[in-house]
Amino acid sequence: MIGRYNQRSAAAAAGVLAVIGVYLLIVLFACGSGTTDAYDADVLRDQPKAYWTMANSAGGTEPDLSGGNHNGKYLGSPSATTLPNGATASKFGGRAQYLEIADAAALSPATTGALTLEAWLRPDVLQFSREESSGYVHWLGKGEPEKYEYVARMYSADNAEDRPNRISGYLFNRNGGLGAGSYFQDDIRAGEWIHYVLVINAAAAGGEYPHGYTKIFRDGVLRDQDDLSINGRVIVPTRGDAPLRVGTGNLESFFEGGIAKVAIYDRELTPAQIARHYEAMTGKKAG
Numbered sequence: 465m466i467g468r469y470n471q472r473s474a475a476a477a478a479g480v481l482a483v484i485g486v487y488l489l490i491v492l493f494a495c496g497s498g499t500t501d502a503y504d505a506d507v508l509r510d511q512p513k514a515y516w517t518m519a520n521s522a523g524g525t526e527p528d529l530s531g532g533n534h535n536g537k538y539l540g541s542p543s544a545t546t547l548p549n550g551a552t553a554s555k556f557g558g559r560a561q562y563l564e565i566a567d568a569a570a571l572s573p574a575t576t577g578a579l580t581l582e583a584w585l586r587p588d589v590l591q592f593s594r595e596e597s598s599g600y601v602h603w604l605g606k607g608e609p610e611k612y613e614y615v616a617r618m619y620s621a622d623n624a625e626d627r628p629n630r631i632s633g634y635l636f637n638r639n640g641g642l643g644a645g646s647y648f649q650d651d652i653r654a655g656e657w658i659h660y661v662l663v664i665n666a667a668a669a670g671g672e673y674p675h676g677y678t679k680i681f682r683d684g685v686l687r688d689q690d691d692l693s694i695n696g697r698v699i700v701p702t703r704g705d706a707p708l709r710v711g712t713g714n715l716e717s718f719f720e721g722g723i724a725k726v727a728i729y730d731r732e733l734t735p736a737q738i739a740r741h742y743e744a745m746t747g748k749k750a751g
Contacts, residue, residue: 501551503725504529506744507582510737512727513570516563518710519544519552519724526563530727536565542711545722547584548657549745553724554711556603558594560718562711571606571708571728572613573635573701577667577676580729581616581633582741583710586657586722590621590629596717599623600630603723605713611704612636615643615713616662633662633680635692635699644699646680646688657722659683659742665732666692666701675699679732684742684750686735 500508500517507515514534516526521544526536540561542554556562565571573579585603592601600623605615619630629652634645646662659682666676675692692699710726712718725745739750 500529501549503549503551503741503744506741507725507727510729510733510741512582513730514565514568514728516565516710516726517551517724518554518563518726521554521563528565532568532570534565534568534570536563536710538563545586547722547724547745551724553584553586553722555588555722556711556719558589558592558601558718558720560712560715562709562715562718565708565710567606567705567707569703570730572703573664573666574613574703576730577701578663578665578731579614579701580664580727580731580733581614581660581662582725582727582729582733582738583616583660584657584722584724584745585618585660585719586655587618587629587652587719588654588721590652590654592618592620592717592720594718594720595620595623598625600627601717601719602713603719604708604710604726606706606708607636607640607704608706608714610639611706612638612640612643613701613704613706614662614664616660618719631658631660631680631682633660633664633678635664635678635701637697637699638702638704642694642697644678644690644692644694646678646690648680648682648687650682654721659745661733661738663732664692664701668732681735681738684739 528534545555632647634643636643661681663679
């Protein structure tokens with residue numbers, strides 16, 4: 465009985481300490497350059513492995529509010545803009561402006577088999593000036609030749625694949641080629657903020673998704689889910705040592721618009737958590 469009591473007490477104490485730790489981080493960054501808001505508190509409550517508000521482009525560096533020390537460096541001097549809740553965001557001009565974060569195990573879906581990428585983006589144009597391939601930009605990505613991992617992509621309105629302003633996310637095998645991913649294709653308005661969530665989960669293989677899956681959410685709502693395979697080729701997350709970049713992927717295209725509140729989790733967020741984050745930013749229910 466004493467042993468069971470001690471185990472329960474230790475577990476309860478650990479839970480309390482975890483909660484206290486999150487709130488200490490909130491207080492710490494509220495006192496410094498990484499000033500937080502209610503949205504940040506809601507995200508930190510779900511314990512991301514990395515979290516960048518994208519509010520510090522003027523200072524040249526971006527702190528990781530998760531406590532994981534994955535701090536980033538701005539290149540090309542992006543400017544600032546404002547989110548729906550009044551918080552500061554980074555604005556990228558489509559000309560070699562981006563944030564770069566050094567490779568780390570916490571930023572790779574290969575580490576646990578699952579990863580959730582969450583961000584807010586605001587395209588300020590619908591036809592990008594620095595696009596790549598068939599007519600798209602990578603507004604975030606981790607990968608370089610022979611060390612590809614994942615990207616977040618947006619197509620220009622006019623592109624060679626007839627995918628006007630499609631927004632998507634893909635996982636790649638290490639050597640690149642076609643990736644497995646999910647997307648939504650809506651009538652996008654320039655200057656409109658979008659809550660974007662990409663889930664990569666190779667650990668959930670089975671049933672309808674024998675190799676695991678990707679999911680994509682827009683504004684708190686699930687829009688698409690797909691198996692981690694393409695044309696019979698299985699896509700398996702593999703750790704590479706390329707940095708994570710925001711505003712570009714591997715420097716071949718550059719986003720024009722705002723990006724903010726970028727979070728990386730080493731697991732799949734629940735639909736309820738995603739919807740709660742959307743509501744925390746907008747004051748509106750998802751759906």
